[in-house]
Amino acid sequence: MKKISLFVLLFLITLAFVGCKGSDESNSKKITEEFGRKVYAVDVAKVSEYKKLVVAGESRDVRDIIGSEGTKKANKSEQEKYNKIIQSFDKNIQNLMTKEGYESFVENRFNTLSAKVCDKGNYTLQVTDFILEKNLYSAKEDKAGYSYEAKLKFISTDGKNERTDIAKGYIGLLKENGQWKVSIYRFETYPKLYKEILINEL
Secondary structure, X not given: OHHHHHHHHHHHHHHHHHHHHHHHHHHHHHHHHHHHHHHHOEOHHXXXXXXXXXXXHHHHHHXXXXXXXXXXXXXXXXXXXXXXXXXXXXXXXXXXXXXXXXXXXXXXXXXXXXXXXXXXXXXXXXXXXXXXXXXXXXXOOOEEEEEEEEEEEEEEOOOOOEEEEEEXXXXXXEXXXXXXXXXXXXXXXXXXXXXXXXXXXX
């Protein structure tokens, strides 16, 4: 009887462990897809936010170039204004990222790339599908990594034209306080429209 009870107990522990690992994998995939979809999707409101960001950035840059003593307070004010707009612009993705991951993301201007393309080309952008490949890390590690393919639909703001395209890249995650966070984001294949609109920038 004791042998049977021990066997049942070991079986239940194993089952719980496998269930937790499966749930953990599911959570990392969920965060990856949520992040990826938010990076690409651009509606009219997002384009409007991007325009505000450009205006604030230009104002800040001009004051930085002037750099005289009389503009130090204005510099700080403009920087705070710019930071407030960028925080608003990135509010849907920043909470999904590690601090270092977000800093790299902004430094490489990935946070504004899709909105910039849509603004310059007069488009909105929808993600019609987001496909993840197998996690590159084992379940024992507190990190995950997925190559992805995003299927995209660009819709002209007048609604008369549509273009479909794909983007490919990689998203890496780490665990912070038991939560999956995006730590690495990189492009491997840019959509054709990005290249057409942002000639010499990619």
